[in-house]
Amino acid sequence: MTVAAIKPKRVLPGFTLSLGTTLLYVALVILIPVIALILKGAQIGPAQFWAIVTSPRTFAALRVTVTAAALATIFNAFYGLLMAWVLTRYEFPGKRILDALMDIPFALPTAVAGISLTALYSANGWFGTYLAGTGIEVVYTLAGVTLAMAFTSTPFVVRAIQPVLEDLDPALEQAAMTLGASPWQIFRRVVLPAIFPAWLAGSTVAFARSLGEFGAVVFIAGNLPFKTEIAALLAFIRLEEYDYQGAAAIALVLLALALVLLILSNWLQFRSARHLEARS
């Protein structure tokens, strides 16, 4: 008598179908465009690629983009941490509304954000009028580019830290307190290490998003070549000129920057979270 091999039944059915759909989606929407971009870039050849990327206008655009994205990320890293802290640690009237407002940059079309920021900060706008007296210019400067990038990427940091702070066991802080730690020591040595991986992850995604931000930036930047022209816009201009190689080269640099950062951040997160896994 032969015994038929037992085929284990999955508790949740539909694995094949759901994984298939997911992979198809990933291929169509993410992988194929990225591969097309890389293939396009590969046709250029290293020497010409280097020539395009280091040409003064392209290089200036990349520099503006990276500088503004870095400034915006530093700002958001601190502002986002503060916001997440306030939203998790304190009870105050209107807390839920503030919590919902955090998502506005996600929900708002970025062009709308760019236009309203421009209107507010232009020489005769609400804020611009006052800033003009102090000699600070926002519209058509690097500050404007940074502002637009910061606006659209805030929620990444807030929403990354918030759940971790909410889950942090209050007993940890109480324990540190009974052991004589000051509030700053408790934050620095107990709270910060716990939220650090999430903080880093949120900040990295915010930076990657800022690198590619287009809609909000083009309105406030003025798009002066060598001064406030961002890389994404320059790629768009190259496309309009039917210079597909130029566009692909710029796009590849942005893609590489974002990828390297994401990988670096994941590695750092892995390192700082290693001890949390049991080694039995």
Add this chain to the structure above:
Amino acid sequence: MSIAIENMTKSFGGTSVLRGIDLTVETGELVALLGPSGSGKTTLLKIIAGLEWPNSGGLNVNGQDWLGLAAQDRRIGFVFQHYALFPHMSVRDNIAFGLTVRPRAERPGKSVIAAKVEELLHFLQIDHLGDRYPAQLSGGQRQRVALGRALAIQPTVLLLDEPFGALDAAVRRDLRAWLRRVHEETGSTTIFVTHDQEEAFELADRVVVMGEGRIEQIGNADQIHDHPASPFVARFMGATIELPIMLSAGRAEAVGLDASRLPRRALPDGPATLFIRPADLTPVSDPSGRWQVSRCASNGAILRLELTDGAQTIPVDLPRRAPEAKGLERGVHVTLRPEAAAIFSGPRQMQTQAQTTEFARKEKSL
């Protein structure tokens, strides 16, 4: 360090959690706060630690007013129920934490701290675990590290919140004996919270029974077991059988009850309630008895009976080989003979009502 708590009250929102607590703990004493959940025992412990603040009352330790001191300045060792070890620090760093956060002027040197940590690791019998992270330890090991971290700052008072609540039975027994030894060797004043009677009585010099935000009774195992101070303590100590009786000249009287084994009480005549543990009640075969065996089950050593008089059903435990157990089976009529019991004046009906309102209130506070 002697701790004096005076008339302490505390409420959360509209719910009273402590309703006037007076308690003195002497230097070097090991005291257990015992009570069901919602009795206020953990709140009291957290107030002593400075993690909660009372609405009114006094807290003096060695004559110093602790309600004017922040938790940081009280120098207490607090051990949390779920250990609260810092997950990103090694065992060594966890234990050293309290020393490394001292202000620079008072902070011992690096080598002094390292030596102190080694000494504690040895004392706690976890020498080999120094470089592990909390996630890599078992529950019992984590509890030892948590205690080591608390002891490192040489606390004036050691406070433990359900220290063994999350551990399995064998580890609990081990750690209990070990904690007793730690207490004796460090000579610290220790207060711990538990809902486990066995733990409280085995470990503590004195047990404080708490219920509904009040201290119901203070004493040792025998005192609390044999002479519960209130119906609450009687019930909490396992006297789950409550029978309505009439007292006359200090004797309990009721139909179907043989109270000959109970001593006379100095209580006024009138309605009263008898509180009995299932193991302290002997059913005696009696064809004209008011009670009847309605269920009968044996686990080999103990015979578990259910008796009924038509209105009430009560559980009774007795050794299966006891002479009284012979012939007890379903349908047999019996008379009840309590071997030991507590009696409180007042009809039972009222107390049952009081009990139900107690539960309702407890649920609301959750």
